[in-house]
Amino acid sequence: MSATPSLARILINLAAFQAGWFACVLGGAHQLPWLGVGVVALVAALHLTTTPERGSEARLLVLIAVMGALWDGLLARFGFLVYPSGMLLPWLAPVWIIAIWVAFATTLNVSLAWLQGRWYLAFTIGALGAPLAYYAGAKLGGVHFPDPVVALAVLGGGWSFLMPASLAIAARFARTAAERDTPEGPINSEGADA
Template sequence: MIVNLTLFQVGWLACVVGAANELPWAGVIAVLVAVALHLLLASGTTAELRLIGIALALGLVLDSALLATGWVSYPSGVLSAYIAPYWILALWALFATTLNVCMSWIKRSLPIAAVLGAICGPMSYFAGSGLGGISLVEPVPSLIALSLIWAIAMPTLVVAARRHNGIDATPEALRLGLAIQE
């Protein structure tokens, strides 16, 4: 569990700082390593890949909509004016790796997932803007939009994680802190 959380934090920071310094690929490499380790230790790789795919699709739609409407802008990694940068999509994949591990507790309550999504989702973007990885073009309206988006996105991802759980409390996963025994 601690390893999963640490890999997420390192990957998030690498993506945001990399994007801020016009090195968006550096964060993507960190995410690829974290996702590969996650899949290597998952007992159900197919289920985890499905969850990652769902998160990527959701992230592509939501972050592309934010970009296309002008609520946010990115300093690097943007291949099209209407498609979210590849490094932020990598973050969606990375976030998916936490849903059945260090965030597994959130799967017990969709209302709690919605509230935490509404609070923590925008906080992540706000932190990213402070590091220069993203610009909230109109900060208050952007944060309100992000809060509404994440109030829906988080429960959606929780439902997906419930259905696609490839993490079991295997001895190896427990030893490395990638799973918890419930």
């Protein structure tokens, strides 16, 4: 894995994520779904210009965005969540939710890097923290739960897997980038005689 991020980078990363989250939720709630997408584009650009592993981090952002688009789209499709704006396809999350996933991905190797390898803690934070975030989004008008208890339970169950999985994917991408950047490159499994 890459070097531990500095405190300044962690704080900037957290602030950028929060700005993106609020822009997405409030934009979605007020029929301005592309507002949050624009803010998160700036968050992602900031992230990619401050990381030495631009290529692997860009791939990570895309992969996590696809994962989130499908997960939240599935929840909307089956009626657990109702979004007020930004739905382009009935089986895909709204554009501003996908943007939140991109913003979330920017934290995985920076402000959430300390959770990598702490799978029980990641499981617990996913199970409890994600439903709280969606509940806060609902209070701001970004999402509606037809049945709040069921929706929050499904979110907690899903995120108890999604948080550790996202962290594991991020750690893998960071490890792969670090191996590629070493002077020797990746270790040749066939030995020197190959």
